[in-house]
Amino acid sequence: MTSLQHVNPTVKGIRESAHSGLQSLAAHVTQEIAQGVQKPFKEVIDISSGDPHKAGMKPISFVRQVLAVCLHPELLGNTTLPWDVRLRAQRLLEVCDGGSVGSYTDSSGIPHVRQSIAEFIMRRDVGVHSHAKDVFISAGSQRGLLVILKLLASGEGDTQTGVLTPRPCPHTLPTLLDDAGVALVPYQLMEDRGWAVDLSELHRALKCDRGGCNPRAIYISNPGTPTGHVQDWKSIEEVIRFAAAERLLLLVDEVYQDSVYGQGKEFISFKRVLFEMGKEYSGTVQMVSLHSLSSACMGECGLRAGYMELVNMDPEVTHFVDTMLCTDISSPVTGQLALDLMVNPPRPGDPSYDTYTQEILLIQATLSQNAQRAHEFLNDLPGMSSQPAKGGIYLYPRLHLPSEIIEKAKKLEVEAGVLYCQMLLKEEGVFLGAGCQNGETTGNHYLRLCILVPAETLEEVLARLASFHLRLMDTCPYPDRGVKGRDIRDTL
C-alpha cells in the first residue's frame, strides 16, 4: 500500500496552511450552531478571504444575464431581458463550437475573448500595443502563474529557482510556490510607509539569498494584497529597473486594478510604465501580468477564469505555456465568456449601461467607505494599529499582543496571531485571517480582513471584533499600544 514515504516529495513539501486549520474550526463552530449549541452569536461571519459574494455583495446583473442566456439560449427570445444582453449572448454563442458553452475550446482560451482582452489592455494603457497571442486564459489567474513558475523551476538546494516575494504576500502564494518547486525569497514591505516597496530592501533580499538559491523572478502585487498599497509611477519604474538590472522575470499580480479608492491614487499598469521607459527596457524586460474574474467589481471567484499577458517573452516559452495549459484542457467556457464581459462592459447608450454603472459605483463606494471606516475604527483600538489602505480589498491591521497571549500561544504551540483568530472565532463567530499565512515571520502579528462586504456586515464584524479585543486587552494589564498608522490627512 502507498504510504507517506512513497508520496512525491514535492507534494509532501507543500507547507500546511494555517488557513485550513481556521477553516475547519469555522466549519466546526457553524455545525455546533446548526446542532443547537448556544452561542452569543447566530452565525459565523467569514471575511478571511477575498470572496465578496460569500459576504453578500451582489454580482453584476449584466454579466449574470448574458451568461444565463448563453447557458439556456431559449432565453434569446425572452423580451424581459434587455436587448443588449441578448445581442451579446448571441455574439458570444457564435464563437463557441456548436453554439454551446459545453464544447471544448482552445487550451489558451477562445480566440475572440483573447482578442477582447488585448483590446481592453490597449484601451487601458493608451498607446501601448497588445496582441491576443500573448494573452493566455487559465482557470483562475493563479493557475496561469503556476505554469510560469513551473517553467522557471529547476535545480535544488542552492541552485533551486527562487522568486522574490513580498512580505506580506497573498496568503495563497507560499503554497503555490511550494507546489511549483520554487523557493520563496522574501523582501519586506515598509509598514511605516503604508507598505511601500523599498529598493534597498529589494537589493538586500537579493544579495542575502544569492548563496541560498537562484533567484530568477520577482513577484509583486499592485494594488498590494493584503496591504492595500497602490504604487505610483516612480515606484513602478524603480522595480522595473531593478528587475532589468538583476535579470529577473517580473510577475505582476494586478487582479485588484479596478479597486483603487485612495485619494490622489490611481491604478497604473506595469506594462504602461515599462513602455514609457524607452526601447532598452520596453523591448527587453520580461514580464507576466495577471488579472482575473475574482476582481473587486466582478467578484466571480466561483466561475474560475483569469488571464495573463506575457511581455517580451521568447516565442519558445510562449509555445511551452500553451502546451502546459493543455493539461488543464481549458478554462471553463462560462468563465471565459465572463472575462469578455468584464473587459467589454456595456457602453453609454446601451440599455444595460445605467444599471451596470450604478452597480459598479456602489461596489466602489462600499469598498472606499469600508476601508476608511475599518481603518479608523481599528486604529482607535488599543493594541491595534492600521495602515490606511488605498486600494485592493483587504485591510491588514497589526496586533500588539500582550505577552500573556504570546506565552499562551507558545505553550499551545500555535502562532500567536492564529491563536487570536481561533479565540475570536470561538467567542464572537468572526473568521479573520492571520498574518502568518501572508508570510509574516518577523515576530509581528497581523490580521487580514476582506473589506469588500456589505457595510452592515462590516459594522457587525467591527462591533464583535472590538468587543473581543477590548475584553482580551482588559485581562492583560499593560498592552503595548504600538505605533498608530495615520493617514497623512490626520496630521494636517
Added chain:
Amino acid sequence: MKKLDSTVLARRANQIKEELRQKLRKPYKRVIDLYWGDPHAAGVKPLSFVRQVLAACLYPDLVNSNTLPVDVRQRAQKLLGECAGGSVGSYTATAGIPEIVHRISEFITKRDGGAPSDPKNIYISPGSQWALRNILKVLVNSQASPRTGVLTPGPCYPLTNFTIEGLGGVTVPYCLSEEQGWELQVEELHRALDSAKGVCNPVALYVINPGNPAGYVQSRKTMQEVIRFASEKRLFLLADEVYQECVHGEKSEFLSYKRVLSEMGPPLSDTVELASFHSASKGFMGECGLRGGYVELVNLDPDVMKCIYKLFSTDSCAPVLSQIALDLMTSPPQPGDPSYPLYSEEIQHIKTMMVHNVKRVFEVLNSLPGFSCQPVEGGAFAFPRLHLPPKAIQKAKEMEMETDLFYCMRLLEETGVLVQPGMENGPKEGTLHIRFCIMTPEDTMEEILSRLSSFHTQFMKDFS
C-alpha cells in the same frame, strides 16, 4: 516535453474553416470536426433541464419568473441555498460544496448496488483529468531513480500519457487485443510489468472503462483479473470511468471498478488502492466546456489522503457551475417531476442516436476493403483499423509523415472531415488506425460515413 502532434492537422483545419468562411470553392460546405469527444461541437443538443437549472442559478431572477418549469426553479433555489452568499460566484470548500459531494456519494452507492461510499473520499475537480493529474502527482516522484512508472493501455487517451511524462514519470504500455474486441488480457499485464524491470519503478495501473479510443466495455471477469493483478503487484489502480453512461452494446453493461472490488470481498476489498474518475463532459450531458469531474478514493492511507487534500487545496475549487452540473448528472429528474418527460425523451434520443451510429459505423467500415472495425460497445469513439497498400505507406514516408497522419490530412483536404490519427493513442506497432467521435446527430454520421467511404475507396484505388 513534446507537444501532441495534432497541431499540423488542427492548423490546417482552422485554415480550411477560414477559407470556407471566405467562400473559397471546396467540394464541401463545412468542416466536420470529430477530433475530440465533443458532442455539442458535433451538433448534439445539451439537456434542457441541466441548462435551465444552470441559467436560473446564474440569474436568480429566473427562479421567480414563470419562464421555467417548477422543478427547475425549486432545484435552482435549493442549490443556491447551498452556495455561500447564495451565489455561484463564491468560492466553495476545496473538495466541492459539501451537500453536492454528499449526493454524489449517494449516487455512487446506488449505482454500485449498495457498496458504501464516503463523501470524505470524494473530490470534485475542474474536469476528471485535473483530479487524475493530482493523484498522479502524488504517486510520481520526478526526482526518483529509477523513475516512477505507470502502466497504461495501448491504445490510450493521449493526454494521460502526456501528463505522466510531464510529471517526470514513465508510461509502461500494455496492449489490448484488438482481434478479441480490445480485450485486456492479464498475461499482457504481466508481460508489460516484466518489461519495466530495470527501466522504471511501476506504482500504478491505469485502466479506461468504457474505453477510449477503443470502444470496449470490460466484463466482470476481466475486471476481477485486473484487480487481482493490481493487488498482487501492489499497484495503485486508476480507473477512468468517464464514459460510464455511454454503453451501446446490447450485451454490455457498465460495472464500476469500485463495485467489482467491493463484491470480491475482503481482503481485496479492504486493501486494493483505487481512484475512480467520472466527468460531466461525457455521457448524455456532454458538458465538456463546463469543466467538471470528480474522483473517489478507496483504501488509501490516511496520511496519504492528507497529502492529497493539501495538493487539491493549492487550487481554489472546481467551478461552481460544474459542481452543480455534476449534481444534476447524478440526481436527474425523477418520474413524476414536471421536467421528467422531456428529460427522458432527450436521453432516449441520444441513446437511440448512439446505437444507430455504432451500428452504421460497424456496417459501413467493415464493408470497405482496407478498413476493419471492432464492434463499438461503449465510449464516444470509433477506432477502426486501416489496412493501407504499400504505395500509400511509401508516399507518406516520402512526405516525412506518419502514414495515418498522411491519411487524415488527405481526408481533411478532400472531404472536410477531421479525425484523429491513431498514432496519437499509441496503438500496437505497425498498425494504423483513425479515431473519430461518434456522438453526433444521426444525419451527420451518415454524412461522415458517406464522405469517408467515397474518400477511402478512391484512396485505395489511387495507391493500389
